[in-house]
Amino acid sequence: MLKAYKFRLKPTADQKILIEKHIGGCRYVFNWALAQKIKTYEETAKSISQFDLNRQLTQLKKEQLFLKEVNAQSLQGMTKQVESAFTKFFREKKGFPNFKSKKNPLQAFQIPQSYSVDFDNNIIKLPKLGNVKAVLHRRFEGNLKTATVSRTPTGKYFISLLVDDEKSLPKKQEFTTETTIGIDIGIKDFVVLSNGEKIENPKYLKTSLKKMKALQRQVSRKVKGSNNRRKVIKKLTKLHEKITNQRNDFQNKLSFRLICENQAIALETLNVDGMIKNHHLAQSISDASWSSFVTKLQYKAEWSGKTILRIGRFQPSSKLCNNCGYYNRDLTLKVREWFCPECNTFHDRDVNAAINIKKFALIDQNLITI
Structure with missing residues (x-):
């Protein structure tokens, strides 16, 4: 079973320079490889292979001497990424690969192998970088796979280690x-x-929106390229990072609790991309980050042997009485409570929807009948 462990790095000043060279060098090779792919196809109507790109990479390193300071395996990993991106484009229709930009907020590079972790001394030994201090707040066992070193917009460095613990996923528990x-x-x-429980949305973005707008106004008033502008941008970046961390912390704790307390979780399939096109709700939906929460539920369920049940997005949930099956066609979005005229049952719209989602999911599993 593959698991990723993320740790904070504490590189020295010289190591920071080397990390930046690795990030820049890998970005340069990725863009070069992508350009070679496009150029070769336009000229010959054939695709150049990853192995041919690696052979040309050797000559490129002789022309661009700064690439010799970068770990060779990290550079070859970029040609592999380009090959993988084209495979996804042709086979899975994932979208044509884009060139990497140095303006991207999150910059990273990969190390396929030849690194080690020393938990006793809080050190990770990386090729070209040597021993880098790290905050190894938890231990793990298994075979080290790919490591990804990243730099956040606020200037913090992290490493994500992919580890194979050689264990199979647990068998799904009966529910x-x-x-x-x-x-x-x-x-x-x-x-x-x-079960009727409601967990309030913390709305971290909305809470910090006033401060964020004030900082954005300050940025717009500063002279471009000035130190004062950079200082305000850094404050704004830290605020964005804080909101992201708060949201992830909330979702991780909630998803962990739900997975621990239940054997199966029933969810509705939501068209989030379509919903955020409504400009009245787009900010609130983005702040809630539903897709991220569902992703956390899914991988935690896989690790724990629990089951995630999904129902279709067009199945009625909030308008359908969970007691007698009456469908309230006149129920609008602003109405949060209603009485069923058939069985005279009082419904909280959201609780009723959750009950119906559970019922539809169990019907699909043949555990209950209509």
């Missing part, structure tokens, strides 16, 4: 109606559970 929870994801309440 029943009692051990299954339905979840309705929303804006006012981040999640509403089928």
